[in-house]
Amino acid sequence: MATLEQRAGNxxxxxxxxxxxxxxxxxxxxxxxxxxxxxxxxxxxxxxxxILLLTxxxxxxxFTPSQGEVVYEGSYVPLHGLTMSEAYASTLRIxxxxxxxxxxxxxxxxxxxxFAASMFVHASRVFFxxxxxxxxxxxxxxxxxxxxxxxxxxxxxxxxxxxxxxGTGFRIAEGVLLAIPLVGTYLSFFxxxxxxxxxxxxxxxxxxxxxxxxxxxxxxxxxxxxxVWYQKHTxxxxxxxxxxxxxxxxFFPVYTAKAGGFFFIVFGVxxxxxxxxxxxxxxxxxxxxxxxxxxxxxxxxxxxxxxxVLRLFPNWEIQAWGFTLPLNVLIPTLxxxxxxxxxxxxxxxxxxxVTGDNSEHxxxxxxxxxxxxxxxxxxxxxxxxILLAAxxxxxxxxxxxLSINAITWFFRIAIFVVPPIAYVVTKRIxxxxxxxxxxxVLHGRETGRIVRLPNGEMIEVHExxxxxxxxxxxxxxxxxxxxxxxxxxxxxxxxxxxxxxKMRARASRFYFEDRVPPPTPSxxxxxxxxxxx
Amino acid sequence: xxxxxxxxxxxxxEPPTATSTSNEEIQRAGGLDDSEAPAPSxxxxxxLATRFADPGLPAHTYRRSDIDPAAAKRREREVAALFGLxxxxxxxxxxxxxxxxxxxxxxxxLIARVGLSTKLLGLGLGLSLFCIGAAxxxxxxxxxxxxxxxxxxxxxxxxxxxxxxxxxxxxEGAAGAGLGRRKLIRNSMLGALAPLGLLAIIxxxxxxxxxxxxxxxxxxxxxxxxxxDPAGHPIKAADVPIGGVVHILPEGIEKMEHRLNEEAKAxxxxxxxxxxxxxxxxxxxxxxxVSGIVAYSKVCTHVGCPVGLYEQQTHHxxxxxxxxxxxxxxxxxxxxxxxxxxxxQLKLTTDSEGxxxxxxxxxxxxxxxxxxxx
Ligand code: HEM
Ligand code: FES
Numbered sequence: 032m033a034t035l036e037q038r039a040g041n042x043x044x045x046x047x048x049x050x051x052x053x054x055x056x057x058x059x060x061x062x063x064x065x066x067x068x069x070x071x072x073x074x075x076x077x078x079x080x081x082i083l084l085l086t087x088x089x090x091x092x093x094f095t096p097s098q099g100e101v102v103y104e105g106s107y108v109p110l111h112g113l114t115m116s117e118a119y120a121s122t123l124r125i126x127x128x129x130x131x132x133x134x135x136x137x138x139x140x141x142x143x144x145x146f147a148a149s150m151f152v153h154a155s156r157v158f159f160x161x162x163x164x165x166x167x168x169x170x171x172x173x174x175x176x177x178x179x180x181x182x183x184x185x186x187x188x189x190x191x192x193x194x195x196x197x198g199t200g201f202r203i204a205e206g207v208l209l210a211i212p213l214v215g216t217y218l219s220f221f222x223x224x225x226x227x228x229x230x231x232x233x234x235x236x237x238x239x240x241x242x243x244x245x246x247x248x249x250x251x252x253x254x255x256x257x258x259v260w261y262q263k264h265t266x267x268x269x270x271x272x273x274x275x276x277x278x279x280x281x282f283f284p285v286y287t288a289k290a291g292g293f294f295f296i297v298f299g300v301x302x303x304x305x306x307x308x309x310x311x312x313x314x315x316x317x318x319x320x321x322x323x324x325x326x327x328x329x330x331x332x333x334x335x336x337x338x339x340v341l342r343l344f345p346n347w348e349i350q351a352w353g354f355t356l357p358l359n360v361l362i363p364t365l366x367x368x369x370x371x372x373x374x375x376x377x378x379x380x381x382x383x384x385v386t387g388d389n390s391e392h393x394x395x396x397x398x399x400x401x402x403x404x405x406x407x408x409x410x411x412x413x414x415x416x417i418l419l420a421a422x423x424x425x426x427x428x429x430x431x432x433l434s435i436n437a438i439t440w441f442f443r444i445a446i447f448v449v450p451p452i453a454y455v456v457t458k459r460i461x462x463x464x465x466x467x468x469x470x471x472v473l474h475g476r477e478t479g480r481i482v483r484l485p486n487g488e489m490i491e492v493h494e495x496x497x498x499x500x501x502x503x504x505x506x507x508x509x510x511x512x513x514x515x516x517x518x519x520x521x522x523x524x525x526x527x528x529x530x531x532x533k534m535r536a537r538a539s540r541f542y543f544e545d546r547v548p549p550p551t552p553s554x555x556x557x558x559x560x561x562x563x564x
Numbered sequence: 565x566x567x568x569x570x571x572x573x574x575x576x577x578e579p580p581t582a583t584s585t586s587n588e589e590i591q592r593a594g595g596l597d598d599s600e601a602p603a604p605s606x607x608x609x610x611x612l613a614t615r616f617a618d619p620g621l622p623a624h625t626y627r628r629s630d631i632d633p634a635a636a637k638r639r640e641r642e643v644a645a646l647f648g649l650x651x652x653x654x655x656x657x658x659x660x661x662x663x664x665x666x667x668x669x670x671x672x673x674l675i676a677r678v679g680l681s682t683k684l685l686g687l688g689l690g691l692s693l694f695c696i697g698a699a700x701x702x703x704x705x706x707x708x709x710x711x712x713x714x715x716x717x718x719x720x721x722x723x724x725x726x727x728x729x730x731x732x733x734x735x736e737g738a739a740g741a742g743l744g745r746r747k748l749i750r751n752s753m754l755g756a757l758a759p760l761g762l763l764a765i766i767x768x769x770x771x772x773x774x775x776x777x778x779x780x781x782x783x784x785x786x787x788x789x790x791x792x793d794p795a796g797h798p799i800k801a802a803d804v805p806i807g808g809v810v811h812i813l814p815e816g817i818e819k820m821e822h823r824l825n826e827e828a829k830a831x832x833x834x835x836x837x838x839x840x841x842x843x844x845x846x847x848x849x850x851x852x853x854v855s856g857i858v859a860y861s862k863v864c865t866h867v868g869c870p871v872g873l874y875e876q877q878t879h880h881x882x883x884x885x886x887x888x889x890x891x892x893x894x895x896x897x898x899x900x901x902x903x904x905x906x907x908x909q910l911k912l913t914t915d916s917e918g919x920x921x922x923x924x925x926x927x928x929x930x931x932x933x934x935x936x937x938x
Binding site: 108131207210277289303348356435501552 | 618774904
């Protein structure tokens with residue numbers, strides 16, 4: 032009898048003779064992966080995508096993507112005799128007649144929410160730690176693409192069951208399409224196969240939801256992961272970690288076990304959540320009909336900011352020369368999100384232009400050490416949160432017995448006032464933290480022990496921090512603002528692109544004017560020689 | 565995938581045991597064996613350096629399970645117990661699947677039975693998956709080597725030599741194809757490739773008919789009776805008390821070819837105001853009501869939700885989607901929210917039998933604004 036090792040060896044030989052895989056395995060198995068809890072956020076997104084693929088495939092086995100009308104006679108008696116689409120009837124069937132159907136539907140929906148949420152948080156981690164810097168700009172762009180597609184995929188998904196809530200989503204989408212100048216009505220007629228709601232929508236969005244978009248997701252996610260593998264993961268600053276190494280655990284076995292195990296944890300937690308927390312009980316909403324709507328209806332949270340802008344924007348509409356331009360729809364749903372996503376996508380390029388920094392970065396920033404970027408990020412998140420809250424202004428009004436008009440006006444003002452405040456406060460906090468780090472390095476940690484000097488003076492004893500800690504607090508660079516070049520060169524010939532260089536100097540000042548440089552050995556030296564503490 | 569820039573550890577090492585490797589050895593392997601030797605705090609000339617020295621990776625601290633075989637054995641049993649719990653979860657799922665059947669429940673018990681089935685199946689599946697994950701991670705954290713390893717990272721940029729060779733290869737290929745010389749081929753190729761996209765776009769034309777005038781008219785016609793939605797009864801003016809509200813559709817709509825499309829445009833709401841609440845109506849809408857009964861399109865002029873919430877005291881119609889508010893006393897003028905135009909009014913009259921009927925179709929397109937709307 033061959034031992035296990037012999038048999039594995041034989042199999043490996045057969046494979047290697049065909050694929051030459053030993054070389055790849057040799058290098059991959061010992062590839063180093065830096066470890067940190069915040070690196071799990073992207074993993075959560077990946078795993079929830081896999082969960083979506085698995086549960087979605089199950090749903091397709093029973094879901095009927097059709098708007099053909101049927102009269103319901105299934106197990107759920109309260110809806111007996113109602114005319115509804117086959118899509119809605121089949122979703123009822125999945126929920127009530129297919130054993131385990133409801134848990135799969137709920138896992139699918141919860142996984143969609145977790146997918147979106149983990150991507151937002153993952154992107155924030157990447158932003159605040161500067162992981163998007165050269166050479167990783169491409170992966171940032173892929174990420175922005177994935178977030179955009181997720182919003183669309185989610186809208187398509189929750190429209191599939193064709194219940195009263197989901198139909199309302201596409202009614203709004205129709206209004207948005209109609210608002211587009213010149214081609215709006217055509218786009219709408221092409222999407223719905225004629226007038227709203229028509230009979231073509233569900234089959235069409237079904238193909239997009241289960242085939243087209245998942246295919247694109249798969250391609251983008253694969254590219255994203257290949258880049259992570261190839262460019263190698265970034266690492267947090269710390270002793271022994273440099274731009275020229277990776278410190279962490281080998282891919283096999285530690286990383287494989289942790290990452291593989293984490294997939295099961297994410298899947299398990301999503302399942303337990305779905306077992307006990309009902310989501311989207313479509314049987315309570317009834318089938319879609321264009322003549323009714325439920326009050327207090329809310330889209331999934333990743334759509335919330337769009338709902339918010341749509342609710343806050345003033346009712347401007349231009350009518351001239353026989354044409355109508357509904358700015359009240361066009362700007363909040365297409366122009367503003369377009370600008371937000373474009374500036375998010377371009378941020379790495381903008382920052383690179385401002386800093387003029389063209390080198391590779393593999394060691395992450397501590398957010399406090401880049402106060403302007405951190406401030407901008409918090410400002411963006413604050414804006415997003417205000418819009419999210421504004422998208423639920425009716426729910427807030429009812430819950431707290433407030434006037435909807437007052438709340439709307441509050442948000443209309445807040446959206447201009449609060450984000451800049453958030454920026455300033457965050458930046459101040461970062462600078463404060465940097466100063467505290469500086470103090471720690473220079474004066475050590477307060478021990479709370481008071482001693483009395485021979486001359487009677489009472490002082491608190493400070494304990495110097497460890498070398499390791501000191502290195503962590505001082506390893507970063509704090510650039511100085513770029514100085515404006517003189518408008519003529521050394522030969523007195525006027526330079527070209529003066530405006531660009533002026534703008535750049537100004538942007539650079541905005542980024543780096545307030546700076547707390549990390550203490551250097553000479554700083555401590557000076558302190559010591561001046562006989563301080 | 566070719567991975568020239570591989571990050572394999574440049575230090576091979578055995579899993580640490582207290583006897584085979586000392587902390588210092590690991591640290592030396594990890595901390596110092598990278599291409600960048602830490603800079604000393606003072607340079608040779610005695611000047612102070614501008615940065616603190618990198619002390620290298622901190623010393624590795626061992627876990628109990630690394631040094632104490634009994635602790636390692638305990639960890640091993642915990643991992644095994646978690647895997648065992650997972651198997652129990654799988655069993656629970658299978659038992660619940662066959663034992664709890666919503667199909668057997670009476671209608672009144674259906675929701676409870678589906679709820680029970682969902683909870684048990686979810687608990688079984690969740691436990692089964694979660695415990696596998698917990699076991700793997702516990703195993704990795706307590707029993708697999710936990711010393712950090714250092715790999716080299718080369719810059720992404722290729723060496724100058726590689727770059728030169730790559731450019732040479734491309735140049736050679738381009739010269740072989742004669743792209744620069746054979747302009748005729750290059751141009752005709754572009755001419756063939758560029759319009760290919762059209763072949764994907766043109767067939768999309770049949771996705772739907774052209775809009776034409778479809779957005780301007782609804783199923784309301786002069787003399788069409790108002791029927792209540794969803795009950796479907798015709799309505800007499802006398803049947804509607806002051807303050808009364810009825811959701812309405814045109815009679816016969818249920819038999820129309822594209823019923824939902826027609827309902828989506830024709831849906832309307834009827835409200836009876838007291839005579840004193842009618843004083844602020846627009847002059848050109850005089851006579852559009854029947855003894856204080858007015859009717860308005862229910863399709864919000866913002867983005868089309870049905871405006872279904874009526875406030876009795878204020879006579880405001882509220883759209884639940886984005887809270888546009890329309891004042892029924894003033895012909896549904898917008899008084900709040902993102903909608904820009906009043907709700908279109910349906911002119912009413914009565915037929916010979918005294919039933920409420922439309923006097924004409926809406927005199928403007930209902931619903932959201934669009935470019936050609938005017
Ligand atoms: C990639 C991200 C995906 C997201 C964000 C997403 C999101 C959603 C959402 C929110 C629903 C509504 C579920 C409900 O509450 O009823 C849904 C339904 C559905 N999804 Fe997905 N989904 C994704 C991927 C997939 C994939 C890959 C498939 C199939 C291969 C799929 C198949 C379905 C089906 C058949 C339904 C309708 C059935 C039902 O509602 O019960 N989905 N999706
Ligand atoms: S659809 Fe009515 S307010 Fe937006």
